[in-house]
Amino acid sequence: MLRTLGKGPALTVLLIDVLKGVAAILLARWFFPWLKLPADLQPWAVCLCGLAVLLGHSRSIWLGFTGGKSAATGLGVLLALSWPVGAGAAAVFALVLAVARIVSLASMLAALTAIALVHVLPEPLPYRLLVVAGGLYVIALHRANIVRLLAGTEPKVGRRGT
Numbered sequence: 001m002l003r004t005l006g007k008g009p010a011l012t013v014l015l016i017d018v019l020k021g022v023a024a025i026l027l028a029r030w031f032f033p034w035l036k037l038p039a040d041l042q043p044w045a046v047c048l049c050g051l052a053v054l055l056g057h058s059r060s061i062w063l064g065f066t067g068g069k070s071a072a073t074g075l076g077v078l079l080a081l082s083w084p085v086g087a088g089a090a091a092v093f094a095l096v097l098a099v100a101r102i103v104s105l106a107s108m109l110a111a112l113t114a115i116a117l118v119h120v121l122p123e124p125l126p127y128r129l130l131v132v133a134g135g136l137y138v139i140a141l142h143r144a145n146i147v148r149l150l151a152g153t154e155p156k157v158g159r160r161g162t
Contacts, residue, residue, distance in 0.1 A: 002103075002157065014072050017057065021076020024053035047130040050077040054134050058141055069141040071107040074134050078114055082123055085131065089114040101156040104145035111135035 002010035028049035032042050054074055060067040075093075078086030093110035097103060111134075118131040148154040 017072035018076040021073040022080040024049050025080035043124050043126040047126040050130050085117045088117045108139050111138045
């Protein structure tokens with residue numbers, strides 16, 4: 001989006017994608033008590049919604065089962081699920097982007113940071129499993145970027161023609 005339409009539309013899409021992830025978790029937390037699920041099942045149900053929003057973003061039925069790489073939506077899920085994990089991942093993303101100027105590298109390192117943080121902080125098992133699965137999924141969606149990173153051809157932010 002940044003390369004095609006510029007900063008304004010890219011920031012708008014980023015915000016919408018993050019809010020999509022936040023909304024999925026908040027709506028699940030609001031809705032699932034109505035189902036009268038046992039308290040120990042509610043975190044699992046919330047995480048199922050988190051996984052659904054990640055998959056729905058990258059495999060949209062409206063786009064012929066294609067879509068984005070779920071990094072921004074995943075950040076929204078993280079922020080709503082465990083804000084310290086989300087904040088840590090966002091900080092790593094911002095730092096790597098500022099230094100390396102490569103969005104894909106920043107996204108993947110943020111995903112790895114989230115996986116590490118969710119195991120260091122006292123988070124319930126369903127949250128840990130979702131963050132591991134979601135983080136690995138985001139990284140897997142970056143396969144082509146990894147090939148370009150290794151070849152030294154991955155575009156950097158702010159470079160003309162990339």
